[in-house]
Amino acid sequence: MTDTNEKLNFSCDYLEGAHERILKRLSETNLQKMDGYGYDPCSESARARIREACSCPKAEVQFLIGGTQANAVMIDAMLQSYQGVISASSGHVNVHEAGAIEAGGHKVLALPQHNGKIAVSDLERYLTDFEQDSNRDHMVMPGMVYLSQPTEYGTLYTLQELEAIHDLCHSHQVKLYVDGARLAYALASPANDVTLLDLARLCDAFYIGGTKCGALIGEAVVVPEPDTIPHLFTIIKQHGALLAKGRLTGIQFDELFRDGLYFTIGKSAVDYAGQIQKALTEKGYRLLFESPTNQVYLIVPDDKLPALGEAVVYSFWEKYDEAHTVIRLSTSWASTQEEVERLISIL
Amino acid sequence: MTDTNEKLNFSCDYLEGAHERILKRLSETNLQKMDGYGYDPCSESARARIREACSCPKAEVQFLIGGTQANAVMIDAMLQSYQGVISASSGHVNVHEAGAIEAGGHKVLALPQHNGKIAVSDLERYLTDFEQDSNRDHMVMPGMVYLSQPTEYGTLYTLQELEAIHDLCHSHQVKLYVDGARLAYALASPANDVTLLDLARLCDAFYIGGTKCGALIGEAVVVPEPDTIPHLFTIIKQHGALLAKGRLTGIQFDELFRDGLYFTIGKSAVDYAGQIQKALTEKGYRLLFESPTNQVYLIVPDDKLPALGEAVVYSFWEKYDEAHTVIRLSTSWASTQEEVERLISIL
Amino acid sequence: MTDTNEKLNFSCDYLEGAHERILKRLSETNLQKMDGYGYDPCSESARARIREACSCPKAEVQFLIGGTQANAVMIDAMLQSYQGVISASSGHVNVHEAGAIEAGGHKVLALPQHNGKIAVSDLERYLTDFEQDSNRDHMVMPGMVYLSQPTEYGTLYTLQELEAIHDLCHSHQVKLYVDGARLAYALASPANDVTLLDLARLCDAFYIGGTKCGALIGEAVVVPEPDTIPHLFTIIKQHGALLAKGRLTGIQFDELFRDGLYFTIGKSAVDYAGQIQKALTEKGYRLLFESPTNQVYLIVPDDKLPALGEAVVYSFWEKYDEAHTVIRLSTSWASTQEEVERLISIL
Amino acid sequence: MTDTNEKLNFSCDYLEGAHERILKRLSETNLQKMDGYGYDPCSESARARIREACSCPKAEVQFLIGGTQANAVMIDAMLQSYQGVISASSGHVNVHEAGAIEAGGHKVLALPQHNGKIAVSDLERYLTDFEQDSNRDHMVMPGMVYLSQPTEYGTLYTLQELEAIHDLCHSHQVKLYVDGARLAYALASPANDVTLLDLARLCDAFYIGGTKCGALIGEAVVVPEPDTIPHLFTIIKQHGALLAKGRLTGIQFDELFRDGLYFTIGKSAVDYAGQIQKALTEKGYRLLFESPTNQVYLIVPDDKLPALGEAVVYSFWEKYDEAHTVIRLSTSWASTQEEVERLISIL
Incomplete structure (x- = not known):
């Protein structure tokens, strides 16, 4: 071409645009009548495939349409109104989302970036210092950690780092969220040792990027323990992020997770x-x-x-x-x- | 089928899904490399066609991906932080957007609905009463009127009604916005006498619905006087509503407005x-x-x-x-x- | 005079200004050095007296400086981000707070007012209808009921009505909050049968008004079960509602609740x-x-x-x-x- | 004592508590009936005195009740919804307001602090870099600069620095706001060369601190050009910051600015x-x-x-x-x- x-x-x-298999499925299914708002059979099938790929049968899977939207919705859904989100200073939420996180009322608490990554030791110090600060009740409480995998610099957290961050989050009662806008490139990298199963095991939520990984549009948010985020559907609607034609993202992710396409x-x-x-x-x-x-x-x-x-x-x-x-x-x-x-x- | x-x-x-001409264009253009964020040639062409269809050569046209999103973005863009939006009690923004307008900090000021429509006389009384209320500085100032055409009941404002509402808005320094989620069905109705040109002439902003009118996804926001809403691009991004692959909506509206498809x-x-x-x-x-x-x-x-x-x-x-x-x-x-x-x- | x-x-x-006993106490304590932010002995004493007056030894008591502020802080503290607050259409939060509740992201869900009061039957129908509405996930979920006692019309809920509303709230998992801006006038009315103990027993939170009841300024928020609203101190600070000189409200409420002054x-x-x-x-x-x-x-x-x-x-x-x-x-x-x-x- | x-x-x-002259005035005026919401004669007199002290006869003066509240209200009033506020990393708005600014939807854009101050050169680089960044439309636009005088470290901006910052703000169309929580201590310092007249001349808004400078409570916001912030009264009400008994702050500032008390x-x-x-x-x-x-x-x-x-x-x-x-x-x-x-x- x-x-x-x-x-x-x-x-x-x-x-x-999109991978040819996706366009083909869109054409094949075009005139089938399907329920709206993600209740169509293609979205249900895509959810089932993603749950299986994550070995997480009870996970909630919702399809959104872009990284900034997914981050804004999920951060708002996971934080209390008075909490902020920890991010590398180079994190997408800190620099290139036009203040979408703050528009939801939450401060981005920036830590130094090292080739796009947060250092485990910086995170530990930050969380400990906050807890020991006598003024902490006058400050923004850290409620979650935002990572991107790969990062905005294309670098990767190792499984060891991710587990260390998870452990810190767990012991400080802070949630862990991973932005996987380019996750397919991480999963395809020989240098990577973090699997979808690891993400499902270690994160409170993460999203599997479609827009930059072969879809026309779409990101699949995965919440391994759905009870931790009740009414996520309504939160999505409230953020203007619910597709009437949920089939559009459902069909695409159903195809991306058929025959392991997303992994290759x-x-x-x-x-x-x-x-x-x-x-x-x-x-x-x-x-x-x-x-x-x-x-x-x-x-x-x-x-x-x-x-x-x-x-x-x-x-x-x-x-x-x-x-x-x-x-x-x-x-x-x-x-x-x-x-x-x-x-x-x-x- | x-x-x-x-x-x-x-x-x-x-x-x-979508009208077959749209799917065809998506396929034909699929492997063409295009700039992101709506700067692609298809989006530019779609904008030009919409401006022409509205006889409004300087209008700003932005493509969003759903009605709730379009309403939340535009109402936020058009209102001051302390203003609210007047809507029929049955208006989508008042009942079926899960509080998206309030999430942006704005009150929906509901007027009685008459088969889905606001009565001109009710609007006039509301605006006049507000201005004469000695407590008005303690109340939410009405900053705009939200109408849907067709309404949520499928009914239509006549041109006379729309002009009367416009005149009221103008004299009370209140903006006018029309939600055209199903606008193609209004334009195709023998009972309708409100054209795209009328909307462009009378509204401060409106959107042309795609999702319910033959597109896979997408709504085209039109701002006839772009100077009235500076930095709309950033506001869209801030709301998580900016598509990286702007081509997706650009291609669709380019096709919908080629050869008058949207009108038929x-x-x-x-x-x-x-x-x-x-x-x-x-x-x-x-x-x-x-x-x-x-x-x-x-x-x-x-x-x-x-x-x-x-x-x-x-x-x-x-x-x-x-x-x-x-x-x-x-x-x-x-x-x-x-x-x-x-x-x-x-x- | x-x-x-x-x-x-x-x-x-x-x-x-204020009741003479309050001015006297302000003078007497003026040069005593006291800790800030409500940690002073007068605030602590006031809290103890209010807890006793409510027979609610574990209640959290916080002092704010006006009705709109108290309502905005507490509604924000008690609701999830996607929930709204039910109020009589004549409720202060619905008409005379300049959109303070919506500025916090929450819709006010107005029910008809009957001399300023919500009818129990209206509330029941609203809650039931919402739960049975197939579109409820696209709507604002009612998360609490706002009442004022006395109402903006000076009328009173009877104990029977308050208990019925409490029971409805309880069975529909909705919280109950009472705005007591003029509570002293209710407590002093021969027609009233709702005591502070009843409020503490039936409400998830309420406030005891000072500004309109003899104080220079100040409202005492009472949360009978403090665990239900963690980090209220920080939420207050986040709303700009924390007084550096917490003594100012502490001293006043300490005096108002000494020798039963508030009740007379x-x-x-x-x-x-x-x-x-x-x-x-x-x-x-x-x-x-x-x-x-x-x-x-x-x-x-x-x-x-x-x-x-x-x-x-x-x-x-x-x-x-x-x-x-x-x-x-x-x-x-x-x-x-x-x-x-x-x-x-x-x- | x-x-x-x-x-x-x-x-x-x-x-x-408060300076004895303030307590005395509160007592003397206590039973005088005065209009609410700052329309009382004492508030009007205080405004007149402050305007005179600033040589700024047309300034709008509003009385708020704390630093965090004043900052949150004024930043919200001065910024567009998509703009952020530049602050030293040690600025009160960045660290000790529990996210009050973000709760209003605005990002705090932190610059390095030098003994509590922003360096003029850092500010210039930041503003220039932003304007030259090809991604600026995806970023938070700086809409104003927040300074504190004295700073949180007790240090002072010189008149030369303040003028340089003002000039930068002016040429980059960014507003300038000064937090004067401890302004009396700056005005009383032999090292200080910035007068109230300078603040009124160089700032778009600033506040004169009362709580830490002899008042029981209260901060006086000054807007030299009131037309730049229409409906400030309503914005204050919307933030829960309007006192029903405006006399409380009016009386205090009237006394603080009588016979030059605030300057000594x-x-x-x-x-x-x-x-x-x-x-x-x-x-x-x-x-x-x-x-x-x-x-x-x-x-x-x-x-x-x-x-x-x-x-x-x-x-x-x-x-x-x-x-x-x-x-x-x-x-x-x-x-x-x-x-x-x-x-x-x-x-």
């Missing part, structure tokens, strides 16, 4: 990101860090940027120093070997 | 609703009122309900009296003549 | 209101209804209003018919027999 | 803080920094803390290093020379 004269585009992982859909993207990193390193480029998923952070001399910009759409990340810039190159489930090779040859 | 043995379903107007897509549904009303009246049924659009409100003796429920999925509306019940039968863009005839023969 | 040439003022019950402070006002009603009825005036507390609602021929306004400051309530107006005359703890007699002689 | 055997208390500046009431406290700092430095103690107002930050060896705690109530501030702790000692308008001398002799 790509024209070799066309400009390459590695600016993000939501450039295309990110593989090529992670593989391509690896190829790009290997090739560029060999060519003398420096990486901000080695990325285990589908986002590559490259340190580029500023004088090379104009030519690069002619050939490739990339994403500006930040200034590195006086003479260098960090750019982000994203692969996706729709990236092709040909595009990757053209990118490498250009760089 | 329907099996003659299959139970008929007239319970609502969002039972199917509701015609068969309105026609079928008319057939149903005519036939049933002849058979001796009573209507709650004669409906000009696609929703029929039928007064049914309670002893006939069980048999009816065997054959048709309908929507319970309210008890009429001791021995009768009001039910709602909805047709849609996807209804067929055959279904309508089967329904009539059953009733 | 009043000059016989001075215009009488029966416009409300917060025209003066309203007696003269209720007595005067009775005198006024009796005298006026004898003179041929009509009452809107016979008031059992300190607010008299009088139906006055419009042509008598100008002369009346020359002599007395009163409160306009509403138009009664073409030729009559309802006015409110309030007595208070500070009213004098002399003023009442002058009023009667003028009318 | 203080007993020489009594433990000294330098823990904060709101330990006592902090002098002794600042003088005593200077004496304490001088004496302690001579005795070999280290200060965290030299404080220009009434709060002294002392670095104390940990092994001296127990004995100190026996004799003096102080405020723990933070750990300085392994062996030292920073404590805060506050003087106030009510501190006496005798107490200061006893403190010095103990330390």
Whole structure:
């Protein structure tokens, strides 16, 4: 489909529509009459498949339509009105949601980010300090921890880290929530050791990203212990997040979790990101860090940027120093070997 | 596609997926790389077509994904923090949005409904009384009027009524917003005399419904004078209502407004609703009122309900009296003549 | 203190400062150093006295500074984010708090008022209908009932009514909250049969009004079962309702509940209101209804209003018919027999 | 009044009631009937005096009852729903208001603090970076700058700094608000060069603190250009911040601004803080920094803390290093020379 004269585009992982299997299912089911609001058979089937993939038969699964929405709804659903959410300073909820969390009345309590991650030791100190602060009743009580897996930098929490964070949360009576907007790329990464089962075991809630992982639209929120969040359906409606045609997300997740598609859909993207990193390193480029998923952070001399910009759409990340810039190159489930090779040859 | 043995379903107007032309466009464009957040060429084209259909070249057009969301975002965008929104007591914002408007901090100021509509005289009295109330500074200031066209009862404001409401709003410095979730059915009704141009001329904002009018999902918000709502994009993001893949709604509205599809897509549904009303009246049924659009409100003796429920999925509306019940039968863009005839023969 | 040439003022019950015993205690304690935020010995003593007066030794007592604030804080503290509060349409929270409840995200669910009161039967029907509504998950769930005692009309719930409302709340898992802005006038009324002990037994929370009952400022919130509202202190702080100098309200309520002052402070006002009603009825005036507390609602021929306004400051309530107006005359703890007699002689 | 055997208390500046002149005025006016909600003659007189003290004849002046409340109300009143407020990380709104600002829907955008102050250069970089960020429409737009004068550390912005911040705000279309909870101590400091006239000239709004400066309770909000915040009265009511007996704050500020009391009431406290700092430095103690107002930050060896705690109530501030702790000692308008001398002799 790509024209070799066309400009390459590695600016993000939501450039295309949906995986062809999804479009096919949408077409096949189009004229079937289905109940609204997620009570259709496709949504029910998708829920069953996701519960099975998480080995969590009683989990509540709800389908929302974007990461900011999922985060705003779930954080509001999980926190008491006077609680805040702990996040890495680079967390999506802290910087790129236009204040959606605060609009729900909750403070984002930012901890330093380390390649996008919260350090377990920082979290422990924060929770302990809060409890020992004589002014704590005048402060925002931390009610939950927000992590993203992979993070906004494409990095991964290890199972050991996730368990340590879970244990801290548990002992301090703080909930744990994971934003999996790009979860398929984590699950497809050889460097990853956190499974869906681990997330279901360790989190109070998490979401499985669809929009950036092959769906047209949609995120699947999973609540392993539904009793902990009563009336989630109404909370979703209250946030304007309930789809009348729930089938739209149900059909897509039903397909993504049929035959394990979700577990393989990110593989090529992670593989391509690896190829790009290997090739560029060999060519003398420096990486901000080695990325285990589908986002590559490259340190580029500023004088090379104009030519690069002619050939490739990339994403500006930040200034590195006086003479260098960090750019982000994203692969996706729709990236092709040909595009990757053209990118490498250009760089 | 329907099996003659299959139970008929007239319970609502969002039972199917999308109009076939929309699915086709989604397929054709699927692998084209497009910018996110509504900056794609399909969204831009859709905007241009909608502006043209409204004869409003400078209008801002934004695509959201459901009626409750559109209402919550726009009411929040248009009101000051201390203002409320006037609605008919039967208005969607007052009864069926799970408190989404109040979650944004705004009171819904309910006026009596008359077959789903606000009476101009009630509105005038309310606005005048508020201004003359010596306690008005202790009360919620009315900041806008919310109407739905068609209303939740399928009824229509006449152009004369809409102009009178507009004039009242203007003279009392109150904004006017119209919820067009089912607007295609209004535009297709022979009884309707309010055009898109009228809405653009008389409203501070309104939305053109897609979800119930042939789209998979999506509502197009139109702001005729964009300067009156600065930073609407950020407000949408803050509400978790911004689609990363804006193309999804852009493509659909681009197709709905190509060749005037939106103006014809509701015609068969309105026609079928008319057939149903005519036939049933002849058979001796009573209507709650004669409906000009696609929703029929039928007064049914309670002893006939069980048999009816065997054959048709309908929507319970309210008890009429001791021995009768009001039910709602909805047709849609996807209804067929055959279904309508089967329904009539059953009733 | 009043000059016989001075215009009488029966416009409300917060025209003066504080009861002299309160001013005296403020002076006596003025230079004592006390801890802030309600941890001072006077606040602790006041709490102990109120707990004793309610026979509720474990109750949490917090001092706030006004009715709207107390209502907004407590409703927010008692409701889940997706719940609303049931109120008479004439309830203070519904009409005269400038949207403070909605600013906290909660809808006020208005029931018809009968001389300011909710009818038990209306409440029962509302709760039952909600539970049976198939769309209830799309609606605002009623989470509590708000009553005022006396009501905004000065009327009183009987113990039987309060118990019936409590039973309904209990069986429908809805909380009960009573706004006692003018509670001293209820407690002082011969017509009243609801004691502080009853309130403590039947309510999930209520407040004992100070501002209109002899204090400079302050309302005492009582939560009989503190475990039901954890972190109330922080919720108060979050609402900007925590006094650094908590002593100010502590000292006042300590005095109001010393030697039973609160139970007697309203007696003269209720007595005067009775005198006024009796005298006026004898003179041929009509009452809107016979008031059992300190607010008299009088139906006055419009042509008598100008002369009346020359002599007395009163409160306009509403138009009664073409030729009559309802006015409110309030007595208070500070009213004098002399003023009442002058009023009667003028009318 | 203080007993020489009594433990000294330098823990904060709101330990006592009110300045004796205030108590006297409360007594004198107690039985005068006055209109409610701030329409009484004392409030009007206080407003006139404050306007005159600010040389700002058209300013709107409103009386609130605490710092958190004043901040929450004014920030909500001044920001658009999608905007945030810039504050030093140590700002009261960021750490010690239990999330009151976020409860109003607004993010606190924290900048590094330098002895409690924002650096002009940090502010400039932040505003410029935001405007140049390609993702700014997905971020919280800075709508105002919050400063405290003196800061939470007792430090002062110079006039030059305040003017630079004002100029930045002006050129970036961001509002400027100053929290003057302890303003009397700034105005009384020889180190201060920012007058009330400067605040009125440079700020969009600020408040003059009463609670910590000799009043029983109360803060006076000043809006130099009232047209910029329409309906402030209603916004105050909506926040539960309107006093029925507005006289309570009106009388106090009327007295504080009569004969320039407010300008002198902090002098002794600042003088005593200077004496304490001088004496302690001579005795070999280290200060965290030299404080220009009434709060002294002392670095104390940990092994001296127990004995100190026996004799003096102080405020723990933070750990300085392994062996030292920073404590805060506050003087106030009510501190006496005798107490200061006893403190010095103990330390």
